[in-house]
Amino acid sequence: MNGKYTVKIKDRRVRYNFELVRNITVVQGDSGTGKTTLFDMVSAFTRLKERSGVQIVCDRPCVALHAELDWQTRLAGIHDSIVFIDEDAEYIGTHEFALSIRHTDNYYVIFCRDSLHQLPYSVEEIYEIKTSNKLHTFRKIYRRQKDYLYANAAGKTKPSVLLTEDSHSGYQFYRHYYDGTSVSCVAAGSNSDIFSWLKEHHDEKVFVIADGAAFGSEMNRVMGLQHQFPDKITICLPESFEWLILQSGLLDIAGLNEMLNDPSSYIDSQRYFSWENYFEEYLIQHTFGTYYAYSKSQIHSFYTIRENSGKIIALIAANMPEA
Amino acid sequence: MLNIWFGNMPDVIYDTSTYFKHAYRDQWIMDPLSVEMIRDVDHSEVISSNLIQSPVLGAISPVQLSGGVKTLILVSKIRNQVFNASRCGDNCAKWLLKIAANKKIVVNLRHLMDFGNGEFKIMVMNKKKIAHNMRELVLLAGEYV
Numbered sequence: 001m002n003g004k005y006t007v008k009i010k011d012r013r014v015r016y017n018f019e020l021v022r023n024i025t026v027v028q029g030d031s032g033t034g035k036t037t038l039f040d041m042v043s044a045f046t047r048l049k050e051r052s053g054v055q056i057v058c059d060r061p062c063v064a065l066h067a068e069l070d071w072q073t074r075l076a077g078i079h080d081s082i083v084f085i086d087e088d089a090e091y092i093g094t095h096e097f098a099l100s101i102r103h104t105d106n107y108y109v110i111f112c113r114d115s116l117h118q119l120p121y122s123v124e125e126i127y128e129i130k131t132s133n134k135l136h137t138f139r140k141i142y143r144r145q146k147d148y149l150y151a152n153a154a155g156k157t158k159p160s161v162l163l164t165e166d167s168h169s170g171y172q173f174y175r176h177y178y179d180g181t182s183v184s185c186v187a188a189g190s191n192s193d194i195f196s197w198l199k200e201h202h203d204e205k206v207f208v209i210a211d212g213a214a215f216g217s218e219m220n221r222v223m224g225l226q227h228q229f230p231d232k233i234t235i236c237l238p239e240s241f242e243w244l245i246l247q248s249g250l251l252d253i254a255g256l257n258e259m260l261n262d263p264s265s266y267i268d269s270q271r272y273f274s275w276e277n278y279f280e281e282y283l284i285q286h287t288f289g290t291y292y293a294y295s296k297s298q299i300h301s302f303y304t305i306r307e308n309s310g311k312i313i314a315l316i317a318a319n320m321p322e323a
Numbered sequence: 324m325l326n327i328w329f330g331n332m333p334d335v336i337y338d339t340s341t342y343f344k345h346a347y348r349d350q351w352i353m354d355p356l357s358v359e360m361i362r363d364v365d366h367s368e369v370i371s372s373n374l375i376q377s378p379v380l381g382a383i384s385p386v387q388l389s390g391g392v393k394t395l396i397l398v399s400k401i402r403n404q405v406f407n408a409s410r411c412g413d414n415c416a417k418w419l420l421k422i423a424a425n426k427k428i429v430v431n432l433r434h435l436m437d438f439g440n441g442e443f444k445i446m447v448m449n450k451k452k453i454a455h456n457m458r459e460l461v462l463l464a465g466e467y468v
Binding site: 013014028029030031032033034035036037067087088089090093112113114115131134195196199202220221224225227228 | 331337338339340341364365366367379380381389390391392409410411412413414415433434435437457458461462465466468
């Protein structure tokens with residue numbers, strides 16, 4: 001399943017309007033905002049359709065998956081649908097659940113505050129419900145600022161450490177860019193190691209750059225830490241490093257701009273669990289056999305030439321450490 | 324004092340709504356603390372033990388309260404079970420502290436709840452250490468969620 005879906009759900013008392021952009025949407029926020037009411041309405045519609053008194057307008061079926069022991073059997077029978085799961089379902093946080101939905105052709109709307117480390121959901125798809133009269137809509141919890149910043153360290157001092165998730169091509173790129181400067185590049189190990197690294201080094205001024213497409217489960221604690229050390233930690237979350245390269249204008253690929261303007265129309269949820277997987281594959285495929293062939297494990301020197309690296313850095317430059 | 328086990332915890336009551344549905348007593352709803360919590364979190368007024376007036380849903384029963392309020396009521400009334408307090412949004416944090424002001428309360432959290440900018444005392448059970456503010460809580464508990 002791919003594309004964006006507008007969902008309109010209503011009964012005599014309440015209305016919900018929202019748009020889904022990717023395979024996984026997480027809804028959190030305060031208590032008493034209507035999450036369970038929304039799930040109950042979808043649940044009633046799943047059982048009784050129009051005879052429930054609930055109306056749903058959407059290009060795909062909307063179904064509720066309950067906290068039942070046979071959830072895997074039920075899930076196996078759901079295709080090309082938008083699946084709503086309430087926070088009563090403890091299985092949401094399990095490895096089995098991640099495996100079960102990984103290659104399905106559904107989109108998922110998950111009501112849950114738990115940090116779901118098994119699922120690669122985007123920082124852009126974490127919402128709370130806002131209410132105006134009887135209309136409920138989704139609002140992003142984490143607001144993206146200029147240059148893909150989600151939090152910008154206060155003060156004039158530029159960061160002295162640039163922290164990446166792993167030591168693959170992105171880390172190699174930044175290390176090369178800052179080679180010979182006072183900025184040290186550090187790889188935390190994985191996205192879930194970033195919190196621990198920051199916690200141990202909270203007296204240093206750090207610029208964190210990670211893949212926003214799959215950083216959703218880390219946001220609660222990393223932003224919580226940033227909130228406590230607002231003059232130390234900057235959080236920059238572009239979709240992924242490959243996405244930055246594609247966005248930089250460095251590569252002349254037919255149809256690239258169309259794809260970047262509307263990724264969800266191109267990214268099949270059954271094939272790509274996270275958008276970062278798609279961008280990586282896209283970049284590898286479209287540079288394969290060229291003198292600038294991209295590899296995740298080893299950055300090609302084409303991308304680290306100052307003229308080229310500058311174009312990539314320009315996308316996130318305003319608050320980067322000075323090279 | 325509020326005692327919190329962060330992250331996965333065996334034998335916790337995770338599905339607090341189902342537990343509430345089958346365990347709540349009428350008199351719990353009329354309790355002044357419950358009335359206050361329902362008013363503050365759900366913006367609803369308790370009319371009787373079986374009837375609550377919601378500004379959005381109209382007249383509802385106690386089982387239609389938000390998951391957060393139902394969990395708060397369970398935490399305040401049942402001492403021999405540990406409940407999943409991640410059913411509670413940040414707007415429930417002050418109530419957890421209030422419930423635990425004069426007695427030992429144990430809950431489970433699978434995320435970092437925002438307890439605000441003030442001082443408090445929360446035992447992070449995983450570390451057996453007390454956090455006195457959000458900075459200490461994030462540093463002590465972040466690795467478990």
